[in-house]
Amino acid sequence: MRYVLFLYAAIAFVVLAAGSIILPDWAMFLFAMALAKGLVCLGIVAMMRGGVVSFGQGLYYCIGAYTATLAANMWGLSDIFLLTLLSSAVCLIVGVIFGPMLATYRGIFFAMLTLALSMVLYGTLSKMSVLGGSDGLNIAPPTFLGWAPEGRDLQTALYIYVVAIVVIAGTLMRIYFDSEQGLITLATRDNELRVEYLGASVRKVMAYNYIFAAVLGGLGGTIAVLALGHVDPEFAFWTTSGEFVFVAILAGYMSVPAVFVAAIILEVVRSFSNLYFPNTWQLSLGIFLLIVIVTLPNGLGSLLSRRKGGKT
Amino acid sequence: MSAGVLEVRDVQKTFGAVTAAKDISVSVPKGAIYSLIGSNGAGKTTFVNMVTGYIKPDSGEINFGSRNIAGLAPRLITRLGIHRSFQIAQLCNELTVEENMLLAGAIHHDERPSFFRHAHSAAARERAMATLERFHIAEHRNRLIPELSGGVKKLLDIAMAMAGETQVMLLDEPTSGVAADEKFPIMDLVIEALRAEGVTVIFVEHDMDIVTRYSERVLAFYDGQIIADDTPDEVLLDEKVQRYVTGGPA
Structure with missing residues (x-):
């Protein structure tokens, strides 16, 4: 069964990467940002499969972005691979610290604690002038193993890099979702008592998902800051985290591709709504989400899932 | 003894x-x-x-x-x-009968539950089916839990508890x-299975x-x-x- 997954992954990479040939610069930027945010949302989806939703995933999005920016500005690191590795490692460490602690909480308590952590970071960064305060910091364009592209080449290289990261992360998460641990996560969402009495640790399941989500959040933040060239504390603000939750709900927790489709839909709807109804674009987003919730209560992913009745 | x-x-x-x-x-x-x-x-x-x-x-x-x-x-x-079943069968309602059994098998597998090994692998499904057949509930494998009778739920609950050592x-x-007419057949099945393993x-x-x-x-x-x-x-x-x-x- 795995070779089918790898085949789909290869096709997805080729199709998405081919976009770099036909897409104009603005569209490539829009897609890169959507896919970067999709990575963060994929982490939320991993947690949703266990029955919890983080309202503070901006924490890792922001940590990833600031880590890459600081490494570039302070140590002169510009290689995109090194920056990505470093940011992911920092998010992994932070996730390992907070994951076990948050793993005992459920429902609104989990959501509010994650939100609180991200807002603490937002408040701290806003007041720290050494980190640019509320204005944030700029980061120079990245290099790719010594190659320093510019203009359209830079845009293309960054876009293909994002696509590669998304395909690799998406494939790994699909393997995880389909694995024994993935099944235990789904069961935890359903009946924690049963899982504990079968001999598995529900707390560990929750902590693993949180840590995976932290790394994905860091990846997303790193790519976003490299695409934007700028980071500010808004990366950790609650509205940013809310946007990630919006995408996760839109996608549902059954399908990995649905997460990235939902992220692209959000970016496209927002961009065009912003262009044509600058004062009411949030209204159109809200209406769009309402339609999805009413017609597809389990998200876009339920259209792609083979699970019965779209309930799981 | x-x-x-x-x-x-x-x-x-x-x-x-x-x-x-x-x-x-x-x-x-x-x-x-x-x-x-x-x-x-x-x-x-x-x-x-x-x-x-x-x-x-x-x-x-x-x-x-x-x-x-x-x-x-x-x-x-x-x-x-030391395993147990519950007065109200504790099952995962959003999973099918087979998936509930796969879950028990995954946790009680010889090795620790894996992040890579497919939960629905042929070997795992074979093990799950063997247990379901032993408890005479294999025919319900693709059904969700809320669709099952009380007797089948009880049997599945016990079968899951027995997946380990x-x-x-x-x-x-x-x-x-x-149901009254299901009580003795269910107990016959369960006690026979437990006795066979010296539990x-x-x-x-x-x-x-x-x-x-x-x-x-x-x-x-x-x-x-x-x-x-x-x-x-x-x-x-x-x-x-x-x-x-x-x-x-x-």
């Missing part, structure tokens, strides 16, 4: 002013089949919950082999080989919520026909205490048991 596989010594448990277990001491030999009887609130389920780690006793020892397991987390007790199985009212069984039951037919020894509970501990015939003739538990001669 050999020495007690499960030794409970002077266990006490109170909930506020209510004493749910008062100096409970029991020795259950390996491979024995015990039943627990008593009216509602007598302390049967509290006993099961203490042995399986859901409730921590206030004092006393629960020895399994050479280890005192009183107060250990349920998952650790399960890992040692079970040494002691505690069944909390295995026939409650089951020690302790089951809570209100139906005295089931108690007399399947158990080798009966513990009668009243007001948090064991008031009789003997063979089914002797216990059901006991005056206190007739007064407080059965309400008259069996």
